[in-house]
Amino acid sequence: MFRGWKLLLLALAVAGPAAxxxxxxxxxxxxxxxxxLTDPTLADFVKYAKERWNVDVRASALAAGxxxxxxxxxEWKGRPEVDIFxxxxxALFDKLAEQKLLQPLNLPKQVMDAIPATIGKPxxxxxxDPKGFWTGTxxxxxxxxxxxxxxxxxxxxEPKDWDDLLNPKLKGNVAQxxxxxxxxxxxxxxxxxxxxxxxxxxxWLKRLGGNTGMFTARSRDVPSVVAKGEFxxxxxxxxxxxxxxxxxxxxxxxxAPKTAWVTPEPIAILAGAxxxxxxxxFIEYLLTERGQKVAMERGVFPITPKYRVQGAPGSRAEMxxxxxxxxxxxxxxDVTNIYDDDMAQKRYEQVNERFRKEIESVWADLKRQP
Amino acid sequence: xxxxxxxxAFLILFVLFPLTRIFYDAFTNEAxxxxxxxxxxxxxxxxxLRSFWQSMVxxxxxxxxxxVIGITVAFLxxxxxFPYRQxxxxxxxxxxxxxxxxxxxxxxxxxxxxxxxxxxxxxxxGLVHPVNFMYGMHGVLLVETVHLFPMMTLSILDSLSKVxxxxxxxxxxxxxxGWRRFFTITLPLMTPGYVSGALLVFIWTFADFITPLVxxxxxxLAPQAYLNIMQFVDRRIFRMGIVISALLVxxxxxxxLAAREYVAIKDYSSLAYSRxxxxxLSAGKAWLAVGFLSALMLVSAIPQVGVLLAAVGRGxxxxxxxxxxxxxxFEQVSIETPKFIVNSFVFCGLxxxxxxxxxxPMAWIMARTRAPGRGAMDALTTLxxxxxxxxxxxxYIRAFNFPLPLIDLPLTxxxxxxxxxxxxxxxxxxxRGSYSSLLLVHPSMEEAAANVGAGKLRTFRxxxxxxxxxxxxxxxxxxxxxxxxxxxxxxxxxxxxWEMIPFGIFTFYIAGSQSQAAALGVxxxxxxxxSLYVVNRIAGTRVGGLFG
Numbered sequence: 001m002f003r004g005w006k007l008l009l010l011a012l013a014v015a016g017p018a019a020x021x022x023x024x025x026x027x028x029x030x031x032x033x034x035x036x037l038t039d040p041t042l043a044d045f046v047k048y049a050k051e052r053w054n055v056d057v058r059a060s061a062l063a064a065g066x067x068x069x070x071x072x073x074x075e076w077k078g079r080p081e082v083d084i085f086x087x088x089x090x091a092l093f094d095k096l097a098e099q100k101l102l103q104p105l106n107l108p109k110q111v112m113d114a115i116p117a118t119i120g121k122p123x124x125x126x127x128x129d130p131k132g133f134w135t136g137t138x139x140x141x142x143x144x145x146x147x148x149x150x151x152x153x154x155x156x157x158e159p160k161d162w163d164d165l166l167n168p169k170l171k172g173n174v175a176q177x178x179x180x181x182x183x184x185x186x187x188x189x190x191x192x193x194x195x196x197x198x199x200x201x202x203x204w205l206k207r208l209g210g211n212t213g214m215f216t217a218r219s220r221d222v223p224s225v226v227a228k229g230e231f232x233x234x235x236x237x238x239x240x241x242x243x244x245x246x247x248x249x250x251x252x253x254x255x256a257p258k259t260a261w262v263t264p265e266p267i268a269i270l271a272g273a274x275x276x277x278x279x280x281x282f283i284e285y286l287l288t289e290r291g292q293k294v295a296m297e298r299g300v301f302p303i304t305p306k307y308r309v310q311g312a313p314g315s316r317a318e319m320x321x322x323x324x325x326x327x328x329x330x331x332x333x334d335v336t337n338i339y340d341d342d343m344a345q346k347r348y349e350q351v352n353e354r355f356r357k358e359i360e361s362v363w364a365d366l367k368r369q370p
Numbered sequence: 371x372x373x374x375x376x377x378x379a380f381l382i383l384f385v386l387f388p389l390t391r392i393f394y395d396a397f398t399n400e401a402x403x404x405x406x407x408x409x410x411x412x413x414x415x416x417x418x419l420r421s422f423w424q425s426m427v428x429x430x431x432x433x434x435x436x437x438v439i440g441i442t443v444a445f446l447x448x449x450x451x452f453p454y455r456q457x458x459x460x461x462x463x464x465x466x467x468x469x470x471x472x473x474x475x476x477x478x479x480x481x482x483x484x485x486x487x488x489x490x491x492x493x494x495x496g497l498v499h500p501v502n503f504m505y506g507m508h509g510v511l512l513v514e515t516v517h518l519f520p521m522m523t524l525s526i527l528d529s530l531s532k533v534x535x536x537x538x539x540x541x542x543x544x545x546x547x548g549w550r551r552f553f554t555i556t557l558p559l560m561t562p563g564y565v566s567g568a569l570l571v572f573i574w575t576f577a578d579f580i581t582p583l584v585x586x587x588x589x590x591l592a593p594q595a596y597l598n599i600m601q602f603v604d605r606r607i608f609r610m611g612i613v614i615s616a617l618l619v620x621x622x623x624x625x626x627l628a629a630r631e632y633v634a635i636k637d638y639s640s641l642a643y644s645r646x647x648x649x650x651l652s653a654g655k656a657w658l659a660v661g662f663l664s665a666l667m668l669v670s671a672i673p674q675v676g677v678l679l680a681a682v683g684r685g686x687x688x689x690x691x692x693x694x695x696x697x698x699x700f701e702q703v704s705i706e707t708p709k710f711i712v713n714s715f716v717f718c719g720l721x722x723x724x725x726x727x728x729x730x731p732m733a734w735i736m737a738r739t740r741a742p743g744r745g746a747m748d749a750l751t752t753l754x755x756x757x758x759x760x761x762x763x764x765x766y767i768r769a770f771n772f773p774l775p776l777i778d779l780p781l782t783x784x785x786x787x788x789x790x791x792x793x794x795x796x797x798x799x800x801x802r803g804s805y806s807s808l809l810l811v812h813p814s815m816e817e818a819a820a821n822v823g824a825g826k827l828r829t830f831r832x833x834x835x836x837x838x839x840x841x842x843x844x845x846x847x848x849x850x851x852x853x854x855x856x857x858x859x860x861x862x863x864x865x866x867x868w869e870m871i872p873f874g875i876f877t878f879y880i881a882g883s884q885s886q887a888a889a890l891g892v893x894x895x896x897x898x899x900x901s902l903y904v905v906n907r908i909a910g911t912r913v914g915g916l917f918g
Contacts, residue, residue, distance in 0.1 A: 035881030063877050068600050214586035220882045229484035229687040244882055249685025361417040
């Protein structure tokens with residue numbers, strides 16, 4: 001009996017000590033997640049930390065595309081300049097864990113249990129790492145964007161599915177980013193290839209190349225050039241990036257086709273992080289109702305069935321719901337997923353190479369084809 | 371002697387070592403074995419070869435366009451008198467202030483597919499499909515021409531005012547008139563200045579990756595280097611980025627060698643200054659000159675106007691100018707802007723200080739001593755001038771990413787690397803500026819001081835410095851202004867908390883807010899214009915000569 005009590009106390013001391021535990025007064029993220037999502041969450045976390053631990057945390061985010069962030073973490077060789085890696089593909093997080101560049105999250109059990117292991121059929125989308133090195137933070141689809149007024153001018157109906165981008169009237173009016181430069185573009189290239197198979201898939205992507213008016217340098221530029229009206233439609237855009245342009249006052253619309261890949265935006269603490277406690281506190285905060293709410297107002301969805309995007313009429317949350325087609329939670333609907341991340345990562349370089357050879361190098365010729 | 375050794379130590383450590391590292395990387399594979407396969411891949415890949423060829427053509431085209439405009443402007447301003455000449459001599463320098471990223475965005479806002487001009491054409495003339503002014507090689511050429519023609523003007527302004535007019539009069543006396551006189555007398559005499567200007571324009575265009583990327587042009591060398599380096603996951607592509615950077619360095623060396631006769635420091639200011647008499651233009655021609663310069667200024671103002679409109683316009687799309695106006699973007703950037711501005715001033719200030727500490731003695735060694743290795747020093751500074759910032763940034767991150775002894779931190783983890791890289795990049799300007807100032811001080815003054823017993827250092831401090839400080843200060847301020855806008859080398863090295871204004875613009879742009887980026891761009895333009903004004907006040911209107 002007495003022994004049992006001691007054990008319980010010990011367990012409590014390990015599992016629920018956050019309230020008593022001090023955290024470091026600094027926190028640095030490296031992240032492909034845009035500032036518009038990282039800034040509000042970090043700002044609110046600073047307040048949260050002040051209330052909870054009375055610590056003034058200096059929090060900052062180093063913006064870097066997924067490949068750059070991954071590359072810098074590898075180059076740091078376990079002596080990272082930052083504490084947290086947030087966003088990108090979960091397969092990359094597995095790769096980092098294999099290289100011993102991540103440390104176990106060790107989050108309280110009830111926090112982790114609130115997140116289902118997977119979502120989607122026929123292929124599962126993993127929402128957390130069974131080994132405990134990373135967890136998903138929010139759900140976010142990679143879809144299409146378009147400029148409604150410009151489409152009207154061109155006499156093109158509003159797109160609903162990927163195939164609508166092949167409309168000949170959209171020639172020269174589609175913006176996209178090369179799969180070697182953007183993880184959302186790469187994933188969506190894979191969606192098409194896995195939907196149609198290699199031969200038909202590449203033929204489809206070449207036709208899209210023929211309709212393309214601009215290959216942007218980064219995926220974030222795709223909604224920007226569409227919002228401005230430079231191009232009428234954009235391929236493979238994360239929902240929240242497009243929503244930011246909507247919030248900035250632009251007339252831009254978003255649609256997630258049925259087969260759109262939904263990313264859990266994984267997060268992990270780097271091995272050797274100088275502010276590991278603050279890092280753990282931030283991740284735990286992100287998964288609280290408060291943290292999820294801040295994110296939901298920026299056009300992404302909760303990672304757990306416990307919460308739904310909801311707000312007062314006219315609120316930013318309601319605007320987001322309207323923008324993403326009325327959805328409040330991915331756990332309310334059947335998620336169709338045909339994207340297999342393992343397969344995609346295995347042939348990552350081949351797809352880039354083939355894109356370069358068959359689309360990028362001969363883009364001028366593709367454009368000339370009717 | 372110690373100083374001499376220190377200067378060489380600096381040059382070897384911060385110039386030669388990183389460049390060697392890039393070549394080491396380019397000639398090895400992931401396993402660290404020596405291989406030439408990377409270069410083989412480059413030279414057998416049609417896409418890379420096309421990028422290579424197009425880069426050369428674009429660079430050459432930019433030299434042609436900037437020459438035509440730059441020489442015309444220089445001639446008008448130096449040789450002729452017409453209304454508002456003073457004002458134009460100031461205004462024609464303004465295009466040099468073009469903040470990275472947002473400068474070209476400014477062009478797109480006005481001349482893009484949904485830009486002001488196309489919308490007006492559609493609204494007024496019923497144009498259906500927008501005219502493509504920007505997306506493609508021609509757009510890149512337009513941006514580079516507008517940005518760089520003042521560099522050409524500045525480069526020949528100096529030589530032009532040094533060309534003895536009596537030579538031209540003599541030519542006229544024997545019947546050589548107009549174009550003939552220009553090609554046989556004037557042009558050869560300004561060749562040194564012109565060649566170094568052309569080299570700068572060529573390398574700049576060659577090395578600029580931001581402008582082509584914003585305009586959707588990726589088949590050029592610099593964008594390929596940048597995009598590939600940014601690709602860390604696919605290690606093979608990453609390696610190709612390094613290979614392209616190494617190639618940029620090789621090309622820079624090649625061009626400097628090719629232009630060696632003209633850009634070597636001893637050749638460029640050996641002529642004495644002479645007063646140039648300005649000819650008054652007839653009323654008709656005067657107004658033609660004013661018309662030409664006004665039109666030029668109008669085109670040059672496009673990016674600034676575009677940036678300003680984007681910074682205050684909300685949801686600006688498919689209308690000639692924004693419909694809704696707001697200060698919100700300035701408010702949003704104002705939280706972080708003070709940090710960016712402070713960082714910019716501290717880092718650029720430190721960089722200029724380093725430039726002075728190292729560059730002025732270097733110039734003195736070259737101008738006043740017969741120390742061995744002067745030629746190598748000159749060659750090295752000229753080379754720095756020609757090496758693309760992209761390659762320098764990549765070289766630094768590859769070379770200095772190991773923990774230093776004692777402090778156990780890599781140099782890439784310390785903010786001092788930013789002023790360091792800026793100092794290295796701007797060192798040639800300081801050396802050349804100081805050198806030309808030193809040439810104007812007659813050595814007999816220093817000899818007199820030495821005769822009355824003053825040591826070398828004391829002579830330098832008490833005699834030389836007071837006589838040349840103005841030229842050096844202007845050189846320093848000029849380096850400061852260009853450092854403020856630097857975005858190529860620093861982008862690769864910046865870590866959280868060290869952001870300068872251009873990197874801030876870059877982060878806002880990356881975050882997707884062109885409006886916030888534009889707001890910060892307006893702030894950068896203001897800061898630079900103010901600095902330029904200060905330089906002009908100190909220097910009078912003569913800032914030429916800095917470019918050699």
